[in-house]
Amino acid sequence: MRGAWLRSVALVLYAATPILAGTLQGKVAVLEKDGKRAQDADAAVVWVEGPKVRTRPTGATVTMKSKAFVPRVTVVSVGGRVEFPNQDSIFHNVFSVSGENRFDLELYKKPKSGFKVFEQPGVVRIYCNIHPQMSGFVLVRDNPFWAKVGADGSYTVPDVPAGSWVVKAWHERSGESEKTVAVGEAGVAEASFTLDASKYRRAPHKNKFGKDYAVGEKY
Ligand SMILES: [Cu+2]
Numbered sequence: 001m002r003g004a005w006l007r008s009v010a011l012v013l014y015a016a017t018p019i020l021a022g023t024l025q026g027k028v029a030v031l032e033k034d035g036k037r038a039q040d041a042d043a044a045v046v047w048v049e050g051p052k053v054r055t056r057p058t059g060a061t062v063t064m065k066s067k068a069f070v071p072r073v074t075v076v077s078v079g080g081r082v083e084f085p086n087q088d089s090i091f092h093n094v095f096s097v098s099g100e101n102r103f104d105l106e107l108y109k110k111p112k113s114g115f116k117v118f119e120q121p122g123v124v125r126i127y128c129n130i131h132p133q134m135s136g137f138v139l140v141r142d143n144p145f146w147a148k149v150g151a152d153g154s155y156t157v158p159d160v161p162a163g164s165w166v167v168k169a170w171h172e173r174s175g176e177s178e179k180t181v182a183v184g185e186a187g188v189a190e191a192s193f194t195l196d197a198s199k200y201r202r203a204p205h206k207n208k209f210g211k212d213y214a215v216g217e218k219y
Pocket residue numbers: 067091092093128129130131134
């Protein structure tokens with residue numbers, strides 16, 4: 001009882017405290033081998049590390065369709081539940097061996113779905129154990145200050161608490177790049193990134209048993 005009462009007081013105080021926050025924005029360029037801009041720069045994500053702001057977990061849906069994860073890159077918050085419906089009439093599986101976010105869903109096909117609740121912040125690589133060409137990413141964030149980059153390479157993260165924060169930009173072919181950015185109590189802070197995807201090499205990944213995929217898929 002007392003705990004609930006204290007919590008409600010804390011909530012009222014929290015709501016009554018003006019949040020001093022700025023907007024973070026900038027551009028992200030993803031460059032390929034020849035210096036050309038990547039076609040899929042809008043698969044990049046920018047996030048702010050550090051601010052401790054808890055929000056209700058936000059989930060997402062990643063559909064398995066035509067032997068692909070759609071969308072290929074998904075961002076959720078810690079505690080977020082991701083649904084993985086299979087819209088193909090063949091079996092798929094979803095698994096990851098990414099650290100503490102490791103998981104493995106059963107084989108299932110349309111109209112079945114599976115789900116995973118992600119509890120650890122990080123970049124989670126997801127695969128299907130039948131089809132090696134199926135790959136995707138779930139980025140799990142411990143605060144709401146992130147944005148997907150738009151088709152024009154720009155991004156905006158609103159309401160970032162004032163402070164000096166590490167801002168990271170990520171694309172699957174470049175990995176992470178970071179900057180420390182001072183966000184004011186109002187107004188706009190700028191952080192732009194050039195991500196180098198020129199050294200990326202497509203390499204086969206292992207199946208969920210840590211073995212090579214069988215040659216010649218049957219489905
Ligand atoms: Cu599959």
